[in-house]
Amino acid sequence: PPYSSVDQYNYVRSSDANGVPVTNIQPATKGNPDITWELAEQYNVALEFGFLKNSLSGSIDLYDKTTKNQLFNLPLPSSAGFSNQWINLGEVQNRGIEIQLEANVIQSKDVSFSVGGNISINRNKILDLGREPDEFGRIGFLGNRVNDFSLSTPANIFL
Numbered sequence: 141p142p143y144s145s146v147d148q149y150n151y152v153r154s155s156d157a158n159g160v161p162v163t164n165i166q167p168a169t170k171g172n173p174d175i176t177w178e179l180a181e182q183y184n185v186a187l188e189f190g191f192l193k194n195s196l197s198g199s200i201d202l203y204d205k206t207t208k209n210q211l212f213n214l215p216l217p218s219s220a221g222f223s224n225q226w227i228n229l230g231e232v233q234n235r236g237i238e239i240q241l242e243a244n245v246i247q248s249k250d251v252s253f254s255v256g257g258n259i260s261i262n263r264n265k266i267l268d269l270g271r272e273p274d275e276f277g278r279i280g281f282l283g284n285r286v287n288d289f290s291l292s293t294p295a296n297i298f299l
Contacts, residue, residue, distance in 0.1 A: 144226040146171040156230035170222040177207045178228070198241040205234045208269070228269040 150168040155161050182205040190197040209228035216222050242256035 141226070144171060145175050157243070166223060170220070170225045172225055172227055174228075175211070175226055176209055176228055178210050181206050183210075191258050195244045195247065196241070198239070200240075201238040203234070203236055203238075207232050207234075212270075231268040232268070233265045233267055234262060235265075236260060284291075 147167060148169045149165045153161065153164050153166045154164060163186040166247060182203065184201060184203045186199060186201040188197075188199040190206065208231045210230045210232065212227055212229040213224045214227050214229070215224050238260045240256070242254055244252065244254045246253040
């Protein structure tokens with residue numbers, strides 16, 4: 141979402157102890173200045189062919205795509221003062237093959253009839269979840285990758 145790299149604030153109307161209306165500014169979302177675009181590397185190799193004056197034609201396409209630093213809306217503990225924060229996390233690989241064949245069964249001046257089909261095989265593999273063992277040997281979400289959350293007292297603006 142826009143402005144995910146900066147802290148955002150909301151205005152909240154309330155009153156002080158004497159009943160005087162005040163407008164408070166309070167943190168709304170915790171920005172992440174280290175957030176970056178997702179990175180993707182992709183390789184494709186394709187072969188197209190046709191035989192018998194293209195009465196039989198088709199293609200074979202092999203692909204391999206790796207996406208790194210995927211954007212993830214990390215849920216935060218309530219003690220952080222925010223419900224979540226956008227971070228870069230994980231790595232996923234997609235590999236596959238697509239095969240397409242088409243045959244012109246009847247090809248005349250008045251009538252044509254062709255049959256075709258395709259098949260795809262795709263393999264998705266999670267390469268990195270961003271999880272690290274914590275000090276007790278269990279798997280703790282993100283280990284020490286979460287930013288420190290130092291919050292200041294909301295400022296009061298008197299109107």
